Amino acid sequence: MTTFAIGDTDFLLDGRPHRVIAGALHYFRIHPDHWADRIRKARLMGLNTIETYVAWNAHEPVRGEWDATGWNDLGRFLDLIAAEGMHAIVRPGPYICAEWHNGGLPVWLTSTPGIGLRRSEPQYVEAVSTYLRRVYEIVAPRQIDRGGNVVLVQIENEYGAYGSDHDYLRTLTDLTRACDITVPLTTVDQPEPHMLTAGTLPDLHTTGSFGSRATERLATLREHQPTGPLMCSEFWDGWFDWWGGVHHTTDAAASAAELDALLAAGASVNIYMLHGGSNFGTTNGANDKGRYAPIVTSYDYDAPLDESGHPTEKFHAFREVIARYAPVPDEVPPARPAAPVLSVPLRATGDWLPASTEPAGGAATPPAFEDLGQLGPLVRYDIPLPAGAFGEAGTAVLSFTEVRDLAWIAVDSAPIGRLQRALHERSLPIPRGAHLTVLVEDQGRVNYDVRLGENKGLVGTVTLGGRELTGWSAQPVDLAAVAAGIPAASEQTTAGRTGLAGTFDLDEPADLFLDTEAWSKGYAFVNGFFLGRYWRNGPQRTLYVPAPATRAGANEIVVVELEHVIEPVAAFVAAPDLGHREE
Template sequence: MPSFTIGDADFLLDGEPHRILSGAIHYFRVHPDDWADRIRKARLMGLNAVETYVAWNAHEPVRGEWDATGANDLARFLDLVAAEGMHAMVRPGPYICAEWHNGGLPVWLTGMDGVGLRRSEPQYLEAVSGFLRRVYEIVVPRQIDRGGPVILVQIENEYGAYGDDADYLEELVRLTREAGVVVPLTTVDQPQPDMLRNGSLPTLHRTGSFGSQAAERLATLREHQPTGPLMCSEFWDGWFDWWGGAHHTTSAADSARELDTLLAAGASVNIYMFHGGTNSGLTNGANDKGRYLPITTSYDYDSPLDEAGDPTEKYEAFREVIARYSPVPAEAPAARADRPAFTVPLASTPVSMTDAVALAVEGCDEPPTFDQLGRSSGLVRYTASLPAGGVLVVGEVRDRAWVAVDGVRVGILSRTRHDRAIAVPAGDTVELLVEEQGRVNYADRLGEPKGLIGGVTLDGVPLRGWAAQPIDLDRLAASALSADAESAHGPVAGPAVLRTVFALAEATDLFLDTAGWGTGFAFVNGFALGRYAATGPQRTLYVPRPVVRAGENTLVVVELEAVIEPAASFVPGALLGDTEE
């Protein structure tokens, strides 16, 4: 029977010393028809394992409605890892951070009255126990002792940066072991003494997360994990981007040098990320350390395998380093090839936001939050009667609001800019179209409500009588395909829904160029590519090959601001923005 254990100095595979050479691939950020390709390319770089988080909110967006099919088919993903002859590391959280919406926690959970997140609080633990039971039903039969690929399971995620509730960690361990997990259990924290001390237990194997100063950080880790193998289970080889910032890259040479230091020290490693993928749809998270910064749709991460699954300079540099310590396959993946480049006109449709209202409410003294409306993300249209012109003040906008009076736009309120006030003219009705741009994925802002928070006043007087209309973006895109459309010439003011048809000789992935567009969402053949924004840095949206087909394909664009030229251009490669010098 195969076995994987932790010895005095090493990981032990069937009793023999073994070094883990792993790469992170989040199955929920990659189209399932591309999983096998990405896993194979991990093996060709010389890796022997694949690591993934488990995104709870992807599997259970509605309480009690569990989904482990299609893009959420964790079992298939792990089976593909096994088919490639590789091992698997599973990190179910339940909190994952990962620059993912709400840190992976479902909005229905974080919005429960009195819930105590990431600690020994009964409501929270009850929900967590149900989640972990579901995950371990998939993981347990795929452990190495049963002939499967799973060799490690992580408890929580960088918990030392958040709390120190040992009873909570003990309960997670109990739930994990009672479910039948027998492989070693690990924790991960940044190599700072307090984090390493607070984020683990004596029965768990501590690992580190860092991307530089490897020798120094391994030494700190060894002080807190005196026996067993050293492991950096998040070797940061790149970084993520946020809207309005620069595109982050790291030197391939510098990253390769740090990887070499790690491996020369005998440490095991999980490269974060090997392949970043995409925050398709409305799945991106956000940062807020005094300024709200929503994460971009692309999660390319400047990783060895780029967003489209092509090897990068970093891939070759890492492969060369790994070859000094472990056999690397002679076969190498094909180099990047240009994708088709072409332009098609966009046509205007008569579809409006009110054509896709999910469940409207009226007569509210204060605008209801997204959460009260049962919406985790997307758009909500708020309207109220306007007694006069004046200064409109919102307690807080989460996260962006387009303000109109009698249908005429008068301005924007942005959380990123800390906007709260706007002058509005006299009219009958004021409208605020609010976009939730991504839920914060770490620390105390997990689960914060979205929408117009803290009430709205006009010249200091509370504005009452609000109606709220949640907008179903999928329904909006579908409506555009069945509606009449007219050719558009010159700029188009938003909000507007545009569409086009384009033909391909064969299925291929594409890069949709959003230059000249404002802010909005794009759909190809009904698949939600994600958000785009003129603020950058990201300029292209990645279209996965399995989404398109030979022959006719449809594109729908939901534009919230304005389109300068009503056309859709596809370009040969990703344009992710200017980098910081």
């Protein structure tokens, strides 16, 4: 039996000192057909371990409907890591942050009335306990002392930045041990004294998360973890992007120097991210520290392996550093080849928004997405307009308590304007009319801090000319059904919201990069595979199409455009464009 333990100064593998040199791969952000490739390239960079979060809301978006197959097959992912001769670290949360929607927590959980998130509250603890038991059914038999490869399991995630309920941490720890998890248990926090104190327990091994000033931060960590191996279990080698921002990169040489300082100090490390992947579909999270900032579709993270899984300058710089401290294979993965370049004409099929089928007068205030059970990104709201609200001027100010997160306003089907939460917009003048339609998009659920689990949609009351509007109907939009219907729709000419469809041929399946420059805002699908969101707001200008989503011969592209297109064409380009950078 192989053993893995925490010694006085080191991790111990079969009783001998062992350094963990790990990298983060999120199986839920990578096409399953690419898992083995990304794992192998991790080994070729010199890593001996793969770390992954577990995204609860990917496995159980609807309460009681647990799924551990396909994209959610954590067991297969861990087995592929083992097949490459590598160890694994599992971080099941339940909260993961990760710039993933709702921080990994299911919407059904966070919208439960009276629930207390990430603390010793009975409803929350009961649901978390059921979730963790399911995860540990997968992990327990794959631990290193059972002939598997899992060497560490993490309790919660950066908890000291959120709370200090040590009874809650004790509950998670005791449950983990009761589920036959025998490998060492860890916590992670930024190396700030108050976070390190609040976020762990004496019998858990404390690790740090940081991307710079390694020597200083290891010293702070050592003050709070007096014995055992030092570990940076999130070594931030890049950063994420948000719509309306810039594409974040870090200097490869500077990142490599920080990694060198970590390893020279004898510390273990987990590189976050080794390969970020993509927020396919509408799985992106958002931050809100006074201004709402939804995360883009790409999770490239400026990582050593780019979004399409190919080595970058950082890969080679890190590999060179790791070779000073550990064996590195001779083989080096090839650079990213140029992707096929194509220009595909698209048919515009006109407004795809389904007509309202709900009778007016159903709700005094607009129901939230959660009230409607809507897990998709769109809800249509409708209400008759009172004629007396407009006065002699023929216009009146329409005002919302809050819009989460983006709303398109129409009066008698004529577009009037758009309100953005990110710009703190919540009112606009509208002309006299008989009927108001508001299409609201959830742009991504906040994944951090106190806004976890907030409702989406039109929040609170709505007034017109100072008078409250009541009697709302609300209808969830089935985006998958909309996209499926676009190819069969008749061709129309439109300058507004429209569906787009086209076909293109490939000699063989291939990674593609879809240029969205000719469009405004919406969603794109290839052969039914939901690539994610695009937005002229940038910085991201291309969407990654993984080769397994394509096929030899005819392929289909469908676009659900929310605003307008400049040109009805789909351009596939040779390389990704993730946007402008700060100089």
